[in-house]
Amino acid sequence: MGLPISYTAGMVSISAERPVESERRLRAVLRTTRLAHLPGAWCFRRIAGAPSADAIATVRDVDGWCALVPAARDSGERFGLTMSTFAPDVDNSGYVGWLATVIKQRLGSGVFVVCGDNPGRGGIFDYLGYPLELAAAVHALIDELRRPVGSDPLDLDLRVFDVEQTSAASAITAGTVFEFREHAGAVEASYAGGPIGRGTLLGSRVDDRVTTAYAQVGVDGRARTGTATMRVEPAADGHLRLIEDFTWSDGTAGRNVLRSRDAG
Secondary structure: OOOOOOOEEOOEEOOOOOHHHHHHHHHHHHHHOEEEEOOOOEEEEEEOOOOOOOOOEEEEEOOEEEEEEEOOOOOOOOEEEEEEEOOOOOOOOOHHHHHHHHHHHHHOOOOEEEEEEEHHHOEEEEEEEEEHHHHHHHHHHHHHHHOOOOOOOOOOOOEEEEEEEOOOOOOOOOOOEEEEEEEOOEEEEEEEEOOEEEEEEEEEEEOOEEEEEEEEEEOOOOEEEEEEEEEEEEOOOOOEEEEEEEEEOOOOEEEEEEEEOOOO
């Protein structure tokens, strides 16, 4: 399971983290970002001279200049715009790609982004553009993403777990890493590393109990399936532990213990 490579340099921050870690960070970024949904409709228009004072941005291709300007009703494709101004010194790397992906997955729409830099107001700012007819839905989705993670201390959403203990029947090792998501009690996880090429776990959580089924392919090409019941318990230092009692499809059983990387 690959990791985005990362370091920090000037306008662009690059960080090494797993997808659920990126999403957890970017949701926190979104909560600190100043948002402004611009009124009216906007469109792209070819221009021959200097842009008008109400143009948001201009961009050039081999045939000349194009400006993003307020749209009339007969302007063709019209867009809504949301301006994002980021807090100073925040690592917002991946923000545009993440938000565009969520909008595409949830609403079916592509988006465009115009970016600029204003050191006097914290640095990078973005204009996110989307079809005007989806403006209300985009605004509602952004509001949803800005809400903090729920108050349930046992919530598994956007958590990374490492292997703490295994048993003789276990296929995973200390090199296997689990990435969990949870929504409305539905739990899913992907895992890989060590002898595991790729694995998927699906189930549901009620209070501190998670009932799951899993399927995996080892680096040796062997496919295996099974079921498991997990108990979620908070550790004294604020991390979570998952005590997993599993049974392979051939009846062999064992126990694994996983530990979350973050403390909530």
